[in-house]
Amino acid sequence: MEATKCRFRWLALALGAFLLVGLGTAAAAQEIVTLRAWTIGPDTPAFYRAENLKLAAERLNQILEAAGADVRVQIEADFWTESWDSFRRRAILAFESGDPETIPDIINSSHLDIPAWAGAGWIVPMDEYIDRYWTWTYQDVFPHLWESVSFDGKRWGVPQDIEVRMVFYRKDHLRALGWSEADIEDLPRRVKDKEFTLDDLMDLGREMRDAGLVEWAFLHRPTAGPDFFQYIVAFGGQYFDAGTGKLVLDRDAVLKTLNFFSTMSQEGLLPKGMTSWPWPTVHRSLVQDETAGIQLTGGMWNWAEWQRDLGVSEDELWENIGFTLIPAGDPEGTPNQLGQPQAYMVTQASQHKDLAALLITLASAVDLNTNHALEGAKLAIRQSQTAFPTFAADEYLAATATLVPDQIFLPSHPASGFYNTVLYDAIGAVETGALRPEQALQQLERRLRAELGDDLIVR
Amino acid sequence: MPELAQNRPAAGLRADPRVLARERRRERALAFGVYAFLIIVSLPLVAGYGWLVLNSFSTELVHGVWPEGFTLRHWRFLWEPPSDYYPDLWRTTWNTLWLAIGMTVTMVAVATPTAYALSRMKFRGRSLFLALTLILHAFPGITLLIATYYVLRTLGLLNSIPGVFLVKAALMLPLGVWVMKGFYDAISWDVEMSALVDGASRIQTWYKVMLPQVMPGVASISIFSFIYGWSEYIYVITFIQDKNAWTLSSYINSIVGDYRFLDYGLLSATALFYIAPVLLFFFFTQKYLMRVTIGGTKGGS
Structure with missing residues (x-):
């Protein structure tokens, strides 16, 4: 029965594809339709974001051939590994050019870009396509991922992956401090149950430093990123009001967050110039040189980078590196981790929107997305993936998936990226000692008010 | 002055060997000091280039400086791209060359006659024009980035090397014009007048008489333009999104x-x-x- 259903689906897919591109080119010789896609890592192991589109095109061409259609699809998929800033600059400049020869048909980016890009009319709503291919593919996409790509009541993208951002720590340093294996294994549970808080984490960092185990007890990402919102939530704050759709400045929680980073820096637990470190040094200090003890803003994909780019074996990582939620900062706070889904989007300038959407659908197949999850250390986007043999057999993905219930997202708000930046600037200012936490908070509030006006709620 | 006269050897007389030796020692010490200073200040640069060479041919640099093992592995980008997502190196090199040559030709073609007109002819608005070119040069190019982006978009020159070298050349033209004007100013009027009196037209005079004399200037602005074009980065990454039109600066930035x-x-x-x-x-x-x-020119050009 299942096999019949499956055959029917393939047949329907073939027919759909044939109708989609074949009829318009009747009587022509075999036509090649070229689609262009821009995707981004920037972490190198995430290259399946581009490769899956190529594999999807191969599948589509097999279907077209089987259906006797005189059309073939060619995909020029690009994968960007420079930086988010340069990728977004490139995308915005291309969109602004208005030139269909310059603008790609498909773009893969963070869900945070959706409000701005949708508002500018650069990408198209995808509800029609999602509904069209719902039974084939999209019916078992985790529902919360649809929320992340929604804006203004429409879905503007197809979720491509989701990850967990978390605290990484060196287990060998904990052993050196006298922790038993059972204590170490129990740490994530204690964090989740709020038995181990950010105060305890700070004390742990002090112990590592005082015992001479590390040069720096703590490190964090050296670029702006959504990770720091995790600390606002850990201190009991909010950054978005779902009722009004406005961003929130929770002064108390933000001040506690700034104090937290300021204290670490003042006590020499974290480099004062952390915000100017290069990324590779952050990774090497924790994983290779062992000169750092705790990475406060890790991402689950780092696991793949450390293996692929630094040559550290997975066994070694399991032996020495642990991970957990961001601990609660105080009794009102919540242990959490932030996920930032990426999504495939179809551009307004595309001359082949239907075909682009079909290709995205094929690239969202369970096996292809699992390739990405395994290679890039990302979580599943579809329920059926969790039962897919290679996915289910992966110990790391299974372990990180246990953190999913405590996941938070940045809101789909056009100014989320701006909030991100000003928060990071404030943290950098208190770490270097340029501003006291209270001053940094005032400056942050001024900048947010100037940018958002009435679209900001200050509590 | 009799004391001085006594201390100096009289003209035509053999100099005191001790004085000469002392002079030579002083000159040597001075030269040594100058060379030592120049070596010290240029050492970081030389060390930087040296590090590049060592690093590119070594399997590893111990402590970041000491080479260990010879390899050509790092040069593999000459025959295979660093990853599937890099454009062809030789196409990129051609783009870079095209940008540098395009900019050089544009600069020479525009700056040379413009500077001649500004140097030799009187017309209304000449002073204002000269002042305006200086003001244009005073603008940091980066402030015009968005405006020039829209100009290129309107002209359909985005994503093209000519778009980049036209903008870059336009912003460099004031410098080229002023340099060339200096060369023209240094040429005597008599030379030009002779040609005109002999019946040459203005164009002929410029082309046959003046231009050969300002060739060092043409060479100078050509060299500057080529180097600026070759090393251009910000306009390339702003105006070019297609990787096939990348130049070497964007290629390296990507690495x-x-x-x-x-x-x-x-x-x-x-x-x-x-x-x-x-x-x-x-x-x-x-x-x-x-x-x-x-x-203008220096020395015997």
Whole structure:
């Protein structure tokens, strides 16, 4: 029965594809339709974001051939590994050019870009396509991922992956401090149950430093990123009001967050110039040189980078590196981790929107997305993936998936990226000692008010 | 003055060997000091280039400086791209050359006659024009980035090398015009008048009489333009989104990134590949550059 259903689906897919591109080119010789896609890592192991589109095109061409259609699809998929800033600059400049020869048909980016890009009319709503291919593919996409790509009541993208951002720590340093294996294994549970808080984490960092185990007890990402919102939530704050759709400045929680980073820096637990470190040094200090003890803003994909780019074996990582939620900062706070889904989007300038959407659908197949999850250390986007043999057999993905219930997202708000930046600037200012936490908070509030006006709620 | 006269050897007389020796020692000490100073201040630069060379041919640099093992592995980008997502290196090199040559030709073609007109002819608004070119040069190019983007978009020149070299040349033209004007100003009026009196037209006079005399100036602005074009970065990454139209500066920028685990060997090799043509070019043309002053030529050109 299942096999019949499956055959029917393939047949329907073939027919759909044939109708989609074949009829318009009747009587022509075999036509090649070229689609262009821009995707981004920037972490190198995430290259399946581009490769899956190529594999999807191969599948589509097999279907077209089987259906006797005189059309073939060619995909020029690009994968960007420079930086988010340069990728977004490139995308915005291309969109602004208005030139269909310059603008790609498909773009893969963070869900945070959706409000701005949708508002500018650069990408198209995808509800029609999602509904069209719902039974084939999209019916078992985790529902919360649809929320992340929604804006203004429409879905503007197809979720491509989701990850967990978390605290990484060196287990060998904990052993050196006298922790038993059972204590170490129990740490994530204690964090989740709020038995181990950010105060305890700070004390742990002090112990590592005082015992001479590390040069720096703590490190964090050296670029702006959504990770720091995790600390606002850990201190009991909010950054978005779902009722009004406005961003929130929770002064108390933000001040506690700034104090937290300021204290670490003042006590020499974290480099004062952390915000100017290069990324590779952050990774090497924790994983290779062992000169750092705790990475406060890790991402689950780092696991793949450390293996692929630094040559550290997975066994070694399991032996020495642990991970957990961001601990609660105080009794009102919540242990959490932030996920930032990426999504495939179809551009307004595309001359082949239907075909682009079909290709995205094929690239969202369970096996292809699992390739990405395994290679890039990302979580599943579809329920059926969790039962897919290679996915289910992966110990790391299974372990990180246990953190999913405590996941938070940045809101789909056009100014989320701006909030991100000003928060990071404030943290950098208190770490270097340029501003006291209270001053940094005032400056942050001024900048947010100037940018958002009435679209900001200050509590 | 009799004391001085006593201390100096009289003309035609043999100098005191002790005085001469002392003079030589002083000159040597002075030369040594000058060379020592120049070596010390240029050492960081030389060390930087040396590090690039060592790094590009070594399997590893112990403590970041001491080479260990010879390899050509870092030069593999010459025959295979660092990843599937890089454009062809030779196409990129051609784009870079096209940009440098395009800019050079544009600069010479526009600056040379413009400077002649400004140097030799009187017309209304000449002073204002000269002042305006200086003001234009005072604008940092970066402030015009968005405006020029829209101009290129309107002209359909985005994503094209000519778009980049036209903008870059336009912003560099004031410098070229002023340098060339200096060269023209240094030529005596008599030379030009002779040609005109002999019946040559203005164009003929410029082309046959003046131009050969300002060739060092043409060479200078050509060299400057070529080097600026070859090393252009900000306009390339702003106006060009298509990787097939990348130049070497964007290629290397992509290798560096800010997120990647940088392969320093590969970076060093590509950087050497990038600077080698400029170094060669400079080596063969530096004598022309040395003649440039803002007032025209220096020495016997």
